[in-house]
Amino acid sequence: MSNPSRGHAALAGITAAAVAIGVAEPVAVLTGPRSAPLIAVGGLVVDLVPEPLKRFGIALFGTSDKIALLVGTAVLLAAFAALVGVLAARRLAIGLAGIAAFAALGAAAALTRAGADAFDALPSLVGAGLGGLTLWLLLAGPLSPELWAWSPPSARDLDEKHSEADPDGRRRFLRGVGALAGTAAVAGVGGHWLAGRRGVSAARQAIVLPTPSAPAPAVPAGADLSLARLARYVTPNSGFYRIDTALVVPQVDPATWRLRIHGRVRNPIELSFADLLARPMVERYVTLACVSNEVGGDLIGNARWLGVPIREVLDEADPEEGADQVVGRSVDGWTCGTPTAVLRDGRDALLAIGMNGEPLPVEHGFPVRMVVPGLYGYVSACKWVTELELTSFADFDAYWVPRGWAAQGPIKTQSRIDTPRPRNRLTAGPVMVAGVAWAQHRGVQQVEVRVDGGPWQDATLAPAVSLDTWVQWSWRWDAGPGEHTLQVRATDADGATQPEESRPVAPDGATGWHTVRVTVA
Incomplete structure (x- = not known):
């Protein structure tokens, strides 16, 4: 094989990675958006990155930390792909091995997600297969610049040899890169569009919130001073902070949603969304705060929540003696541990379905989330909640506890x-x-x-x-x-x-x- 310059080889590697990522998107529509390689690897990074680095990211990027993580992951992938391309120009088998390593990482990351099955590896495998084909097409197949003259690498800049390249071969190569990159972009955008079509926006818009049996007290006159730059007393949904570990917002159909209350209880319960709607609703103003909020920070907001008191559901389940922790589990596997006593002490802890007079926004936990006054969100405010498991703090550590955070987090003054x-x-x-x-x-x-x-x-x-x-x-x-x-x-x-x-x-x-x-x- 005649070899291209180092720059063109790197471009071939990046194009192959783009094809792999782009093609994986429509495949992930079938297996679930969390199985897409970029999202799966990003989720693995969220789980494994050292806690000080994670806190630094939140402090630096705030609620844009997820976008920053995905962009950073993509940049690292591009650098790896460029190296793969350069190595493939010397020996194609080495480049294909790099593509295989990419596939293995993406598949492994997808399979570690909560609720994953063997099909979640499919987007990475299909994407890598077409990425490998792209690498062959550009470096050894019909799109390769076969007439380029290129000697084995030396201390000299490899691009000096590129001056001997055949112009037709170079044009063929660049046209191929453009066509393949365009195909990758169309596939990626199309995949996102199809995923959006499968979202739950229509289901959310169809929900009519019930009238609360216990409405929220009226906001007293003068509660909002209406000063410039002063935070509103009631935070609009669009401005409410969002901190969670979900790189892709879960799309949970209320028609299929179920909540299991199980574990150390005498009467396990399973509720549908319709069951929840049929129960008496309580409406309350509650201010939520993130434990990652720095002094003077804005990871805090106040909203009017509508929901079912968690106390009533727990009373029906009848917790056993010693079950001092309620583990809220999200559909994506994230967990938080809330003291059972706090949920039963009379405060307005809710299984919330409404926020400021409308169904929960999807990014804030639709269709159901937990809202608990007085505790930081990492130990109470489980979004997209699907399980409440009664256990004990001695027997189970929720998501953030092994990562260095306290098991219980009352909000500080x-x-x-x-x-x-x-x-x-x-x-x-x-x-x-x-x-x-x-x-x-x-x-x-x-x-x-x-x-x-x-x-x-x-x-x-x-x-x-x-x-x-x-x-x-x-x-x-x-x-x-x-x-x-x-x-x-x-x-x-x-x-x-x-x-x-x-x-x-x-x-x-x-x-x-x-x-x-x-x-x-």
């Missing part, structure tokens, strides 16, 4: 300055300082603000619906010229003030006072 923002340039005179504070299921008793390490000043608290939501606060500051540092702290209804000590989010939530530096002219 926190406060945040929303306005003014860091590095704002202000005009001397009256300035409204405002933000939010939270201590779910305890309530906020006091918020204090200080300037440049001076005495603490009481902020004014806006009214709130209940102890389970955050509260807005405000403080009028007579700002003088210069550089200034603003700090805030909150005290909960039990009299505990949030500590000054700065601690990271792991293992059970960050601590410290939110600090904002501003310039006054």
Whole structure:
């Protein structure tokens, strides 16, 4: 075989990988989107990446962390594919072995996903087969630049030999690359389109939420101060934070959804979505927070939830003595462990089906999720929930516990300055300082603000619906010229003030006072 330049060989490898990934997409429509190689490998990375690196990714990219992970995975794949192409130009068998390794990784990753079967390996195998064919076509088959003159690699730049290439062969090769890359793009886009057609948007839109037997209390006048840059008291669905491990949002048909309550119970129960809809519904405002929320962060939101009290379902199942943990299990296999006592102590812990007056958004757990006031989401807010298993903390560690997080995660008292923002340039005179504070299921008793390490000043608290939501606060500051540092702290209804000590989010939530530096002219 006459060999192309190193650059063209790398391009052949990348094209082969693109064909493999693109063709796998429509195949994954049949086997499930989580079996697509890029998604499967990305999911494996999520499970295996060291916890400090994962926290760094969330801190850096926030709710775009999944997109960043997929882009990073694709970049690494392209680099590997380029190397495969260069090696294949020397000896095709080496390149095909690289493609086979890619297939093995994708298949293995797909088979490790919860609920996977042998067919989940199919997208990786089919994609790799056509990727190998592409590599042969471009480097040894009819699309290869057969007349290119190329000697074995030396210290000299291989591209110097490319000057002897036959122009017709080069054009044939580049046309082949274009055609194959275009085919890969069409297959990939078509696969995504077909997957979307199989989604559950239509099923969600067809749902009519029942009237709650216990409606949510009205939001009191003045709960939302309506200040610029201050978070709304009720977070719109479109702006509600999303942190989970699902690279592909599960598409769960409510017609086939089932919830099993089993394990250490005397009366196992299985409920359909229709069974859930037929039960009396409770509607409550509850503020949810992610344990990964840094001091001053925005991984928190308040919404009006509609659902069935988890307490009632657990009472029917009748937990056995010692069953102190309820493991919520998502359809994608993710687990969280919630203290049984918390779910039965009278708080408004819900199997939620509605959010702010509409069926749950798909990305927020449609058709059913858990909502538990007072606990960080990683130990309570299971989305796309399909099982509640009664067990004990001594017998089972949920998803995040072996990864260094605490088994139980009560939300810590926190406060945040929303306005003014860091590095704002202000005009001397009256300035409204405002933000939010939270201590779910305890309530906020006091918020204090200080300037440049001076005495603490009481902020004014806006009214709130209940102890389970955050509260807005405000403080009028007579700002003088210069550089200034603003700090805030909150005290909960039990009299505990949030500590000054700065601690990271792991293992059970960050601590410290939110600090904002501003310039006054």
